[in-house]
Amino acid sequence: MSEEKFLSDVIKDFYANHQVEVPNVDQREFGIGFFGKKIAKRHLSFSSQIELTSFLKNRVPFYISYSVACYEKPASTPMDAKGFLGADIVYEFDADDLKTDCKQDHDSWICTECGAKGKGSVEKCSKCGSSVQVEQWFCFVCLNETKKQVFRLLEFIENDLSLHEGISINFSGNAGYHIHLRNDSIKSLNAEARIELLDYLTTKDFDLQRHGFVESNKMFLCPMPNETHGWNKRLLTSLVDLIEKDNVEKIAAFGGVRNATVRDLLSNKELVLKNIKEKGILFSIPGRKNKQFWESLLQHLLEESALDIDRQTSADIRKIIRVPETIHGGSGLLAKNIPLEQLKEFNPLDETVVFPDTSVKVFISSSPKFYLKGNWFGPFTQEEAELPLYAAFYLIARKSASLVG
Structure with a gap:
């Protein structure tokens, strides 16, 4: 039996008893992929959830994606013939985009x-x-760092955008998370408005001076903390936190000055904080222009707080993205929906493993040590091993292993 046939049979068994539901399913364009190719065909449509479920059971795609947009005629081509009705926004965070030590x-x-x-x-x-x-491989560390990005985005969505409904989250099935915004106020936004929103979240072209961080009469001024919101509030909160914690090394590195200079500044910490909170004045730095120091420090704090969002996914209204609750054909993991109240404790390497423990013998070309469903496997180099089906699928789908016998 070929590896492709083996994997396909495993997926088929799963879909035989699994229901997938898509909002406005009859208005979505779908795309499917097979072994080794995520998108092999687009411009498919289904009239109902029943038809979609039947398709998954009979055609057994390795990947299935759907449009963030809704259309009058989702199967029509070219794209302009579909009849655009509105679109969700999907923000995507992947562990492969983050620089983690793991x-x-x-x-x-x-x-x-x-x-x-x-x-x-x-x-x-x-x-x-x-x-x-x-x-690239993925572990607890990089996936948890990715989850932190999700929580930060949710804070922006609720506090800066005042959106509290129509938000859903799912694991991507491989390396990250997708956050879907289906609020009515979102669906009518055009591509330009979506890019503006993305620029805000990622601080692209953020102008400190336009936001009230300016030099005036040889003093560097900031907005009054009790009158700020959004990025201004976030920046000042980060700055005050650094000063209150006497974080000399970080302030010096971000501001481009010596540690001794920062120690001199923090020797008057209470006065520095009082000037910020009550007067909107940032304290002078001895022997150095305030503007250069404070702008450098604030810019670094801004970059540290900015979200690292996949720009193409969130701005492209013609984008198709993995259908939640379907199998990712490159890992065998489920693109599982996650209730917000369960996100903090959610562990994808345990909770998205849906295939059984049946033993499968494989030849593994190369694999680091990896974790799935409560078990550690490997490392492996040019060797045979008997693995649970879910682990064998994971390696074969990655083309790191082949069937034996």
Whole structure:
């Protein structure tokens, strides 16, 4: 039996007893993919949830995605013939976009020119400087860092955008999370408005001076904290927190000054904080222009707080994205819906494993140590192993293993 047929049969067994529901299913465009190709065909549509479920059971796609937009005629081509009715916004966070230390443990790379290899995630070959291919894996650490981004986005959505309904979250099935906004006030936004919203969340082109952080009469001024909201409030809260905690090293690094200079500043900490909170004045830095120091410090705080959002997914109203509660064909994990109250404790490497423990013998070319469903596996290098079905599927789908016998 081929690996593709084996994986397809496993997915087929799952969909035989699994129901998938999509909001406004008859107005969505769908796309499907098969082994090794996420999108092989687009411009599909289904008249009902029943028809969609039947399709999954009979055609058994490795991947199925749906449009963030709703259309009058979702199967029509070209795109302009579909009849746009409105679109959700989907924000996507992936662990592969984050620079986490754990990548040094589980990722690896190979040079496309000289064939040199190494551990970790790099952009260029350390031997010849050419481009590299990186093999990425995911663990508790990087997936938890990704989840932190989700919570930060939710804080923006609720506090800055005042959206409290029509929000749903699901695991992507592989490396991250998708946050769907289906609020009526969102659906009518055009592409330009979506980009403006994205720019706000990521602080693209943020102008400190326009937001009240300005130099005047040799003093550097800031907005009054009790009158701020949004990014101004977030910036001042971060700044006050740094000062209250006497974080000398971070202030010095962000402001581009020596530690001793910051210690001099913090020797008058109570006065510094009082000037910020009651007068909107940032204290002078001895021997250095205030403007250069404070702008550098504030810009670093801004970048530290900005969200790292996939721009294409959130701004493109023609985008299709994985259907929640379906299988990700590259991992065998479920793109599981997550109630907001369960997100904090949610562990995708346990809770999205849906295949059984049946033993499967495989030959593994290479794999770091990885975790699924309460068990650790590997590392493996050019060896046979008997694994639970869910772990075997995971490795075969990644093309890191093949069937034996």
